[in-house]
Amino acid sequence: xxxxxxxxxxxxxxxxxxxxxxxxxxxxxxxxxxxxxxxxxxxxxxxxxxxxxxxxxxxxxxxxxxxxxxxxxxxxxxxxxxxxxxxxxxxxxxxxxxxxxxxxxxxxxxxxxxxxxxxxxxxxxxxxxxxxxxxxxxxxxxxxxxxxxxxxxxxxxxxxxxxxxxxxxxxxxxxxxxxxxxxxxxxxxxxxxxxxxxxxxxxxxxxxxxxxxxxxxxxxxxxxxxxxxxxxxxxxxxxxxxxxxxxxxxxxxxxxxxxxxxxxxxxxxxxxxxxxxxxxxxxxxxxxxxxxxxxxxxxxxxxxxxxxxxxxxxxxxxxxxxxxxxxxxxxxxxxxxxxxxxxxxxxxxxxxxxxxxxxxxxxxxxxxxxxxxxxxxxxxxxxxxxxxxxxxxxxxxxxxxxxxxxxxxxxxxxxxxxxxxxxxxxxxxxxxxxxxxxxxxxxxxxxxxxxxxxxxxxxxxxxxxxxxxxxxxxxxxxxxxxxxxxxxxxxxxxxxxxxxxxxxxxxxxxxxxxxxxxxxxxxxxxxxxxxxxxxxxxxxxxxxxxxxxxxxxxxxxxxxxxxxxxxxxxxxxx
Amino acid sequence: xxxxxxxxxxxxxxxxxxxxxxxxxxxxxxxxxxxxxxxxxxxxxxxxxxxxxxxxxxxxxxxxxxxxxxxxxxxxxxxxxxxxxxxxxxxxxxxxxxxxxxxxxxxxxxxxxxxxxxxxxxxxxxxxxxxxxxxxxxxxxxxxxxxxxxxxxxxxxxxxxxxxxxxxxxxxxxxxxxxxxxxxxxxxxxxxxxxxxxxxxxxxxxxxxxxxxxxxxxxxxxxxxxxxxxxxxxxxxxxxxxxxxxxxxxxxxxxxxxxxxxxxxxxxxxxxxxxxxxxxxxx
Numbered sequence: 001x002x003x004x005x006x007x008x009x010x011x012x013x014x015x016x017x018x019x020x021x022x023x024x025x026x027x028x029x030x031x032x033x034x035x036x037x038x039x040x041x042x043x044x045x046x047x048x049x050x051x052x053x054x055x056x057x058x059x060x061x062x063x064x065x066x067x068x069x070x071x072x073x074x075x076x077x078x079x080x081x082x083x084x085x086x087x088x089x090x091x092x093x094x095x096x097x098x099x100x101x102x103x104x105x106x107x108x109x110x111x112x113x114x115x116x117x118x119x120x121x122x123x124x125x126x127x128x129x130x131x132x133x134x135x136x137x138x139x140x141x142x143x144x145x146x147x148x149x150x151x152x153x154x155x156x157x158x159x160x161x162x163x164x165x166x167x168x169x170x171x172x173x174x175x176x177x178x179x180x181x182x183x184x185x186x187x188x189x190x191x192x193x194x195x196x197x198x199x200x201x202x203x204x205x206x207x208x209x210x211x212x213x214x215x216x217x218x219x220x221x222x223x224x225x226x227x228x229x230x231x232x233x234x235x236x237x238x239x240x241x242x243x244x245x246x247x248x249x250x251x252x253x254x255x256x257x258x259x260x261x262x263x264x265x266x267x268x269x270x271x272x273x274x275x276x277x278x279x280x281x282x283x284x285x286x287x288x289x290x291x292x293x294x295x296x297x298x299x300x301x302x303x304x305x306x307x308x309x310x311x312x313x314x315x316x317x318x319x320x321x322x323x324x325x326x327x328x329x330x331x332x333x334x335x336x337x338x339x340x341x342x343x344x345x346x347x348x349x350x351x352x353x354x355x356x357x358x359x360x361x362x363x364x365x366x367x368x369x370x371x372x373x374x375x376x377x378x379x380x381x382x383x384x385x386x387x388x389x390x391x392x393x394x395x396x397x398x399x400x401x402x403x404x405x406x407x408x409x410x411x412x413x414x415x416x417x418x419x420x421x422x423x424x425x426x427x428x429x430x431x432x433x434x435x436x437x438x439x440x441x442x443x444x445x446x447x448x449x450x451x452x453x454x455x456x457x458x459x460x461x462x463x464x465x466x467x468x469x470x471x472x473x474x475x476x477x478x479x480x481x482x483x484x485x486x487x488x489x490x491x492x493x494x495x496x497x498x499x500x501x502x503x504x505x506x507x508x509x510x511x512x513x514x515x516x517x518x519x520x521x522x523x524x525x526x527x528x529x530x531x532x533x534x535x536x537x538x539x540x541x542x543x544x545x546x547x548x549x550x551x552x553x554x555x556x557x558x559x560x561x562x563x564x565x566x567x568x569x570x571x572x573x574x
Numbered sequence: 575x576x577x578x579x580x581x582x583x584x585x586x587x588x589x590x591x592x593x594x595x596x597x598x599x600x601x602x603x604x605x606x607x608x609x610x611x612x613x614x615x616x617x618x619x620x621x622x623x624x625x626x627x628x629x630x631x632x633x634x635x636x637x638x639x640x641x642x643x644x645x646x647x648x649x650x651x652x653x654x655x656x657x658x659x660x661x662x663x664x665x666x667x668x669x670x671x672x673x674x675x676x677x678x679x680x681x682x683x684x685x686x687x688x689x690x691x692x693x694x695x696x697x698x699x700x701x702x703x704x705x706x707x708x709x710x711x712x713x714x715x716x717x718x719x720x721x722x723x724x725x726x727x728x729x730x731x732x733x734x735x736x737x738x739x740x741x742x743x744x745x746x747x748x749x750x751x752x753x754x755x756x757x758x759x760x761x762x763x764x765x766x767x768x769x770x771x772x773x774x775x776x777x778x779x780x781x782x783x784x785x786x787x788x789x790x791x792x793x794x795x796x797x798x799x800x801x802x803x804x805x806x807x808x809x810x811x812x813x814x815x816x817x818x819x820x821x822x823x824x825x826x827x828x829x830x831x832x833x834x835x836x837x838x839x840x841x842x843x844x845x846x847x848x849x850x851x852x853x854x855x856x857x
Contacts, residue, residue, distance in 0.1 A: 028857065193856035207849035211839050212653060231852070236833055236842045238652050243678040247645035250638065254618070254649020257636050258657065259840040262649070280639050373850045380844075409840060410634035410650075411657050414613045418628075420637040421621070429584060429629050430637065 001031075001056045001186045004063055005133060008049040008080055009072025011042050014126040018070065019050030020365075021130050021147055023194055026054045027367050028143045030189030034059040034479070035365040036557065041219075041303040047075050056186035060331070060366065060479030064561045067183070068136060070129055074099055087182055091132055091174070093125070107136070107178050114173060119166030120158070131167030135174030136181045141167055193368050197361035197476075198223030200332035201291055204339030205263050206235050207376045210289070212255035212262040214240045214248045219303050220362035221265040221293040245270035249277030253286045257419065259382055259409035261343055265291035268310045269300065275317045278352050282322030284419040285350035285397065285405065285444065289342045294358040296555040305555030306359035308475055308528040314356050315503060315537065321441070323449050325353045325456075326503035330478025332366050334500050340376050341501075345455055347381045349448050350407055356502070358528065360557040361476040381407060388413040395426040399439060403447025453504040458511035463495030469571065470517055472546065473526040474499040474534050480558045481526060487564050492571065499534070505541035517544055524548040524570060528557065576611050578602055583631040593744030593770030593781075594623060594691060598630055600742075600751040601689075608755055615658035618647040620672065622664035622698045624691035641671025644679045647686040654840040655685070655828040658758065665692040669705040669725050679763055680736040682827045687757050687764045690727065693772035694779045701775035711778055727767050728807035732800065732820045737762025739807070739820040743788050744770040745781050749816060756818065762826055769814070784814070791817030798822060 005022060007015045019035060026033045034053045040046035051066070053059045065085045071077045071092040084090065084105060093111040094100045100108065109132045111125035119127065127148065134144060145164050152159040174181070195203070202224045205213065215225045229239040238255075242248035245266050252262040266274060271292050281288045294310040296302035314326050325345050329335035335357065342353035383406045388394070394415035398405045405426075410417040418428030423440060425431045459472075463485040469492050471481045481496045488494050497513055499506070508514050517523045525535040525546035530553040535546045550566050552558055581602045588594045605615075617628035621640035628635040634657075638646045643661040651659045668676055668690050679686065695713075696702040702715045705725040712719050731739040738760045742750040750768065757764040769788070771781050795817075797803060803820035828834060 191857050193853070195856045199856075203849075203852055206852065207846065209844035209846070211842070211844070212649065214649065233832055235848065236839065236844075238831060238833055238839060240648075240652065242645065243674050246642065247648075247675055247678070250642045250645035251649035251652070253638070254636065254646035254651075255653040255839075256649070257646070258616075258650040258653035260653045262653075276639055277642070280642075284636070284638070371853060373846070373853065376846060376849065378844065378846050410616055411613060411654060414611075416613055416632060416634050417616075418635040420629075420635070421639055422637065428635065430626070 001054070001184070002059065003054050003067045003183060004065060005052045005068040005070065006049055006066045006080060006083070007070040007072070008047065008076025010045045011040060011048050012044040013072045015048050015050045015072065018126050018130050019052060021144070022133060023052050023365055024147055025134065025143045026052070027194035028191045029139065030191055031055065031186065031367070032057060032059050032192070033194060033365065033367045034061065036062045036360065037363045038556070039304050047079065049076065049080070061483045061560045062557065064559045068133060070133060071097070073097065087180070089136065089178070089180060091129070091136070104180055107174070109170060109173055111170070114169040115166050118169035119162040121162060124163055124166040127163045127166040128170035131170030132174040135171035136178050137183045137185055138175070138181070139185060141171055193370060194365050195332045195368065196223070196363060196365045197332050197335050197357055198363070199227050200335040201339050201355060201357065202227030204336040205289070205343070206231055206237065207336070207373065208340045208343035209261050209378055210237060210263050210343065211260035212238050212252060213264065214242045214251040215265045216242050216245045216248050216270055218267040218270045219293070220295055220359040221267055221291055223362060224265045224291055245273035246277065249274040249288065249290070250280070252288050253277060253281055253284070256286050256288055257284070257410070259384065259412070261287070261347065263289040263291065265293070267293045267295050268297050268313060271310070271313065271317065279318035279320055279322070280421050281352040282318065282320065282324070282444070283421050286419070287346040287350050288352050289339070289346050290352060290354045292354050292356045293362055294356065296553070302555040304359065306476070306528060306557050307553060307555060308358055308533070309530070309553070310356065311502070311533040311537065314354050322444055323349065323351050323452055324503065325351065325452060326356055327354070328356045328475035328500055328502050329361065330475050330498055330500055333368060333371060334478070335361065336371055337375060338500060344377050344379065345452065348379070349404060349452055351448070351452070356475065358476050383408045384412050388415065391415060396428045397424060397440070397443070398426045399443055402451060403443040449504065453507060456501045456504055456506045458506045458508070459497045459499040459513050461495055461497055461511070461513070461516065463489060464493040465495070466493065466519070467495035467516065468493040468521045470495055470497055470520040470523045471526055471567070472497040472499070472517070472523060474502060477526050477528065477558060480560055480563050483560050484563045484567060487560070488567060502537070505537065514542055514544055522548060522570065522574060524550055524567065526550045526558070528552050575609055576606055578606055580612060581605060581631045584629050586630045587626065588623060589774045591773040592623070593693060593772070594627070596744040596747050597689070597691060597750065597768055597770060598627065600747050601754055602631055604751045604754040604758065608758060610658060610758070615660060616650055617660045617662055618643045618650065619662040620664070620667040622667045622696070624662050624664040624667065627662045641667050642675065643667065644672060644675040644686065644688065648679060648682070648684045651684050651686055651828060652839065654838045655834060656838050659686050661686055661688045663688065663690055664697070665690060665694060665704045665706045666696050669727055677734060680731060680734040680765070683737050683763045683824050685762060685826045685828055688766065689754070690765065690767045691770045692727070692767050693770045693776055695772050695776040697772050697775055708778065726807065726810065727765065728819050729804065731765045732803045732807045735822060735824065736765055736820070737822055737824050738764035738818070739803070740764070740766045740818045741816045742766055742768045743784055743816050744768060745784055746788070746816065749790065753817070760821065762822070762824060787812060787814045788816045789813055791815045791819070
């Protein structure tokens with residue numbers, strides 16, 4: 001079983017509600033689910049879609065081929081008709097679209113009429129559509145009923161009942177009228193968790209003891225702020241919407257200086273405003289975690305679309321030289337654990353840690369059996385309370401063997417905590433002398449860097465252990481690369497090298513990935529950007545040069561069929 | 575009880591005769607009289623001659639970026655609202671580079687005390703116009719005179735319903751000390767604009783210039799009358815009022831956040847196992 005359902009229409013028509021609800025139904029049924037969204041930067045109109053792939057085995061990418069298209073407008077039919085598989089169907093409401101299609105691949109479901117007749121209100125037509133899709137697939141409505149009850153409980157009994165009835169009407173209509181429906185679903189199994197990238201970052205932050213999150217809304221990072229704000233009261237977290245990104249990072253640094261774990265999140269444009277603050281974190285050795293959501297740029301670019309164009313920016317942003325870590329999760333699960341690792345390393349080494357992601361990962365929902373909270377690391381590296389007060393002497397930036405100085409919480413002790421954006425001495429007071437400057441650079445940069453480097457895990461290899469073809473990539477291309485390996489492994493000795501801990505660049509001590517690359521006949525670097533930023537980083541750090549690259553920079557993610565097609569074309573040229 | 579000696583910091587690198595010395599003296603005396611010990615407060619300062627202020631006394635210090643004192647101070651207060659948090663900035667720092675933060679700090683009414691060393695000139699960068707430099711003043715960078723109208727921080731603050739709006743003068747230490755104390759005691763965001771002659775770069779707004787103009791706001795004046803306050807805030811020129819121009823008793827931001835109702839954020843322990851509860855919500 002491997003079906004894809006696409007819901008298309010204008011912004012404001014409720015595409016996301018239908019998509020989210022169906023995804024939840026399938027996850028609770030125990031299927032593997034992968035969703036991805038494509039929307040325009042507008043609240044009403046335009047063309048948007050939500051795509052759901054379901055299977056009884058793991059699915060981690062979107063395909064081009066679709067099996068059911070829920071068309072809420074005529075444009076959706078025009079644009080996506082050709083993506084239909086053999087046996088694929090388009091459901092629509094001819095009275096709403098004012099157009100009738102007689103082809104066998106169309107199923108006309110009077111969403112709006114059924115909603116009024118059975119639910120009581122026209123607004124419930126999306127629930128009719130949701131029920132109809134489940135009817136086409138031949139599943140029952142128990143799980144959907146639970147979800148509808150949860151969603152409408154606050155709005156009262158009438159809304160709950162109305163929506164349930166609307167779902168039944170759509171479901172029964174589809175069963176009765178869809179003569180061409182021949183979908184066969186796998187048996188249900190244990191419910192799975194369904195989680196999107198932004199929620200995983202937010203959840204990871206909460207599980208890491210984040211107490212303060214300040215940000216300015218910007219796609220695709222806003223979801224993190226929304227998620228944490230919703231949990232703030234229960235988990236003791238202050239979320240402050242700052243006046244701008246400059247304030248956001250400076251507030252986070254203030255909170256961190258005062259003794260709590262702090263984070264900010266933004267997109268490339270907002271990160272540009274944060275850059276001076278990033279340098280401030282470096283100079284004052286104040287820990288901070290920054291979630292950096294990439295979207296197509298320069299400038300405002302494609303606000304709601306996806307790209308991996310800010311790797312260079314994350315690597316080189318900020319004036320001066322100081323250590324940083326950069327993690328690029330490729331899945332919600334990696335996002336969860338890497339956000340935790342970002343908090344841990346930021347505080348352990350008193351540095352900024354960047355979690356770089358993109359719109360595709362931010363919005364995509366994945367299913368998992370579970371996340372292991374036991375794997376979350378939480379060590380409080382700060383000097384607090386009595387332990388701080390009992391010291392005979394304290395210097396915030398004391399020279400130490402490791403370069404890491406004690407991070408005291410101001411107010412907990414009679415000792416003063418002093419730091420400065422100017423070059424400073426061990427106590428934190430501004431200085432001008434060359435000798436202290438050199439010692440501080442040694443402490444901040446050269447002593448810490450090798451220790452941080454040791455914390456970095458090597459890339460993940462998936463597929464043939466001695467591959468002739470290697471697909472290398474980073475961040476959100478994990479899914480499509482992994483499935484491409486699966487699809488091509490019948491005829492090829494192929495593997496994926498996926499980099500998630502990007503900087504400091506992983507050493508080959510734990511896993512000699514350079515040997516894998518060197519031994520392969522073909523190593524392809526796959527990136528969602530125009531210039532191959534990761535390939536360049538690889539060459540800079542290791543000297544290895546990718547001979548082949550697959551890139552996409554039109555603001556859309558790689559789809560499976562396109563990816564395998566491009567890889568096959570390169571193999572064919574060998 | 576702390577003594578003046580407890581606040582003795584590094585030797586100031588300010589020009590002899592700089593108005594900042596008087597502010598430093600008033601501030602130290604105010605802290606002694608309020609019995610706030612060095613470890614009980616944090617000064618966040620920016621860049622400019624005022625930015626060096628915390629180094630010249632003893633306190634927890636975050637000497638951050640130009641213009642960004644208030645966001646850092648806000649973050650500190652939100653993480654630990656038992657800490658007295660003071661922001662020290664110059665006119666360029668606070669009214670120029672960090673203007674947006676000033677506006678929004680007033681809106682939030684975060685309980686931070688902002689002392690602006692206003693010398694109506696850029697000192698550290700050697701004599702360019704500041705937002706409060708007077709129209710027509712010529713400088714190296716403004717050879718035809720300053721065309722932009724002088725910013726009136728007092729009127730801006732009253733318009734934004736800033737919780738405490740006052741003006742002091744570095745040439746009147748007793749009065750300034752009293753203002754600093756009032757600001758620290760006041761519950762709410764405080765803007766204290768301190769007229770501070772720059773003896774090196776501002777040849778117009780000198781000690782004498784200010785002395786001829788400043789007057790103590792009359793005791794009968796009611797600073798809680800916003801209309802009167804706005805009139806008072808607009809006074810500039812021949813007569814410049816010093817004292818409390820406006821105050822109100824708006825609730826402070828920190829008190830409105832349920833998360834820190836009982837305990838400052840920094841004192842709240844983190845329980846990792848609680849995060850496991852969240853997991854269920856994804857099924």
